[in-house]
Amino acid sequence: xxxxxxxxxxxxxxxxxxxxxxxxxxxxxxxxxxxxxxxxxxxxxxxxxxxxxxxxxxxxxxxxxxxxxxxxxxxxxxxxxxxxxxxxxxxxxxxxxxxxxxxxxxxxxxxxxxxxxxxxxxxxxxxxxxxxxxxxxxxxxxxxxxxxxxxxxxxxxxxxxxxxxxxxxxxxxxxxxxxxxxxxxxxxxxxxxxxxxxxxxxxxxxxxxxxxxxxxxxxxxxxxxxxxxxxxxxxxxxxxxxxxxxxxxxxxxxxxxxxxxxxxxxxxxxxxxxxxxxxxxxxxxxxxxxxxxxxxxxxxxxxxxxxxxxxxxxxxxxxxxxxxxxxxxxxxxxxxxxxxxxxxxxxxxxxxxxxxxxxxxxxxxxxxxxxxxxxxxxxxxxxxxxxxxxxxxxxxxxxxxxxxxxxxxxxxxxxxxxxxxxxxxxxxxxxxxxxxxxxxxxxxxx
Numbered sequence: 001x002x003x004x005x006x007x008x009x010x011x012x013x014x015x016x017x018x019x020x021x022x023x024x025x026x027x028x029x030x031x032x033x034x035x036x037x038x039x040x041x042x043x044x045x046x047x048x049x050x051x052x053x054x055x056x057x058x059x060x061x062x063x064x065x066x067x068x069x070x071x072x073x074x075x076x077x078x079x080x081x082x083x084x085x086x087x088x089x090x091x092x093x094x095x096x097x098x099x100x101x102x103x104x105x106x107x108x109x110x111x112x113x114x115x116x117x118x119x120x121x122x123x124x125x126x127x128x129x130x131x132x133x134x135x136x137x138x139x140x141x142x143x144x145x146x147x148x149x150x151x152x153x154x155x156x157x158x159x160x161x162x163x164x165x166x167x168x169x170x171x172x173x174x175x176x177x178x179x180x181x182x183x184x185x186x187x188x189x190x191x192x193x194x195x196x197x198x199x200x201x202x203x204x205x206x207x208x209x210x211x212x213x214x215x216x217x218x219x220x221x222x223x224x225x226x227x228x229x230x231x232x233x234x235x236x237x238x239x240x241x242x243x244x245x246x247x248x249x250x251x252x253x254x255x256x257x258x259x260x261x262x263x264x265x266x267x268x269x270x271x272x273x274x275x276x277x278x279x280x281x282x283x284x285x286x287x288x289x290x291x292x293x294x295x296x297x298x299x300x301x302x303x304x305x306x307x308x309x310x311x312x313x314x315x316x317x318x319x320x321x322x323x324x325x326x327x328x329x330x331x332x333x334x335x336x337x338x339x340x341x342x343x344x345x346x347x348x349x350x351x352x353x354x355x356x357x358x359x360x361x362x363x364x365x366x367x368x369x370x371x372x373x374x375x376x377x378x379x380x381x382x383x384x385x386x387x388x389x390x391x392x393x394x395x396x397x398x399x400x401x402x403x404x405x406x407x408x409x410x411x412x413x414x415x416x417x418x419x420x421x422x423x424x425x426x427x428x429x430x431x432x433x434x435x436x437x438x439x440x441x442x443x444x445x446x
Contacts (some may be wrong), residue, residue, distance in 0.1 A: 020107050055097075146195055148430060154327055196213055
């Protein structure tokens with residue numbers, strides 16, 4: 001399986017400003033595999049250290065802050081020479097060793113010729129602690145579950161991917177390609193983007209195995225909840241986690257604490273919610289009071305929605321059977337379009353590098369809601385995620401009427417074909433990864 005981030009890792013290796021690298025990402029998204037493949041393809045050898053499997057390695061970092069002494073100890077225990085520039089040093093599950101995390105500062109200051117990459121689950125939690133390591137001494141990348149385009153390539157549909165990548169204009173996609181892409185997207189909605197699940201599907205063609213693998217991954221996430229520092233509040237994380245399908249099943253998907261537990265209050269659950277967000281298990285999408293710059297300046301912190309980090313996990317956690325695949329486009333429209341919205345937010349976060357917002361007007365008498373607001377350079381774009389071919393966009397029209405000068409164009413994702421009518425850019429759901437280039441092409445046509 002090919003990952004798009006491999007190209008970014010190669011750039012990191014070649015950069016003269018390279019620092020030790022921390023690769024974030026949820027459990028089972030492929031961090032360790034990617035770093036090992038990167039090492040195999042770009043270095044003479046790999047020095048792999050796993051602090052979860054070998055906690056005794058932590059002592060090397062406790063006894064000294066000197067990179068030379070640390071390297072000497074690692075060479076002895078691994079039985080290999082660690083060559084500057086020719087050996088990729090992988091610190092896996094680094095969240096289990098604060099000392100190793102802190103040592104990155106000294107490697108950056110005194111031993112830049114050593115190439116160090118780090119990975120681990122719950123790194124977002126570890127990095128939120130003020131004493132984890134000095135700011136500015138490391139590089140960061142974030143790995144997400146495999147995208148639909150990465151899935152297409154792994155699924156043996158590289159011909160479809162090639163077609164999408166070679167198209168340089170906004171034009172109708174032929175039915176032969178459009179229908180195949182839609183069918184492949186259905187599969188992706190069912191299994192999601194976690195590499196192990198995709199591998200089970202592609203190699204074994206066994207949906208029972210897919211279900212068991214997803215169940216195991218969900219259980220592993222819940223096991224991570226045990227690492228929450230305040231054990232008495234642990235049930236609150238579980239209650240929020242289990243409420244997500246119910247939250248998204250509502251017509252108005254705004255997060256409600258009463259759905260978590262009757263009588264629940266924000267102040268009682270906000271720390272648990274923050275933990276899930278820092279753990280990268282959810283995306284917390286705040287309401288924006290107006291489409292102003294910067295987008296974050298207009299956050300209404302009292303109103304937000306939450307989505308899971310992977311659409312396959314949402315499908316499994318919602319107990320939707322895999323046989324929904326055979327029921328036309330029901331998968332996209334079921335659950336009030338929540339799968340589609342979750343898929344869209346997963347991609348927008350990956351593409352943009354930040355979490356979009358959603359919008360409702362300040363005037364409660366105006367009934368409108370824009371699924372997402374995104375900021376591209378110095379412009380704000382309203383985005384609607386449509387679950388099928390019904391593309392009535394009443395809210396987009398109201399938004400345009402309220403903000404005609406601020407709106408260069410409106411973006412709609414749906415199961416309709418690619419089109420641009422002068423103001424609304426309709427992007428098929430399977431082409432969401434080309435959003436930025438399509439927006440630029442649409443603006444050139446205006």
